[in-house]
Every structure is written in structure tokens, then in C-alpha cells.
């Protein structure tokens with residue numbers, strides 16, 4: 529069976545599994561536990577438009593989780609079905625950021641493509657942040673200045689309370705010669721952010737804001 533779960537969907541399911549484990553740790557009422565598991569299963573299955581029988585067999589056993597051990601085993605059997613991010617090479621990076629000379633990319637061998645919804649890294653020398661996002665079936669490169677806020681706030685991409693900074697990009701307005709600055713607060717740590725993302729909606733809104 530081909531991989532069919534995106535990173536954000538995997539994270540969403542993982543959060544549902546955690547809800548079940550937490551419920552078992554704090555509630556004794558069987559009816560309540562049954563309800564928590566039913567809701568989790570419904571939400572996990574509901575992520576997908578049209579699950580084939582075999583795919584449903586991978587997702588549905590979330591309702592059998594009772595503790596950390598069964599949760600870990602359930603999540604482990606999902607992993608082979610997580611779709612890896614588009615392959616990235618140094619050449620891809622050079623193509624997406626043609627105007628940046630000697631751009632130092634991230635250590636690609638350290639990036640687990642199954643665990644990202646976008647690739648983001650900070651170039652320490654220039655304190656710029658670079659991001660590669662798949663949007664409308666194409667890879668999009670975003671580059672902007674990044675100023676650490678050195679405090680926690682809500683990230684515009686993952687919607688979680690994390691250490692954030694302001695990402696600002698100069699956007700050329702279509703048909704016009706002038707540039708406008710646009711940006712938002714996003715996680716400093718892109719790895720963490722990618723673990724938090726449970727929907728692609730905000731990431732796509734962000735790309736739209738910065739490219740249109």
C-alpha cells in the first residue's frame with residue numbers, strides 16, 4: 529500500500545491518540561472512555577476524503593488504544609504510510625533561491641522528510657530565514673528577515689504557543705514595480721513547528737499572503 533498520510537495528518541492523529549491516553553489516565557467511566565475513543569476514531573477517519581478498505585484498517589484501530597504502549601504501537605504502524613516531503617537537494621535550493629549567492633542550506637541528511645510539512649532554516653550569517661513549502665503542487669521558496677522575539681507567542685503556521693520570531697518578506701506586487709513588506713510571527717524552531725502542525729490551512733494562507 530502506498531503512503532497516504534501527510535505529516536500534518538499524522539500529527540493530528542497523534543494528538544487524538546494522546547487524548548485517549550490522557551482520558552485513560554484520568555477517567556474510570558467506561559462509557560466516557562468509549563465516547564472519547566469513538567470521537568478520536570471519527571476525527572482520524574474524517575481527515576481523509578475517501579479511505580480505501582486497507583487504509584481504513586490502518587487508521588481505525590485508534591479506538592483500541594488504552595495506554596502509552598498501545599498508543600506507541602498504533603503510531604508506529606502508521607509511520608510507513610506517511611508521505612515524505614518532496615525530495616530536496618542542494619540544486620533544488622539553488623533553483624528556488626536563484627538570487628542568493630552561496631546560500632547555505634540546512635543539513636539535508638539530518639532532515640526526516642516524513643516529518644516535515646515545510647523545510648525551514650535560518651542562515652545564521654545573514655539572520656535570514658528560508659522556507660520551502662509545497663503549494664498547489666509546486667515547491668515555493670520563501671526568504672525573509674527573521675527577528676527572534678525571545679519570548680513565547682502563537683505561531684501563524686502551527687497555531688501553538690512557542691518561541692517565535694517575526695518573519696518579514698519583501699513581496700513584489702504583481703504588475704507594479706514597488707515592493708511591500710509582509711510577514712507574520714512564526715516558530716523559531718522549524719523542526720518543532722513541523723511536529724506541531726495538524727493542518728496545512730495556515731501554512732497555505734501564509735504562502736498566499738507572501739506570494740500574491
Ligand SMILES: [Zn+2]
Nearest residue numbers: 683686715721
Ligand atoms: Zn509553529
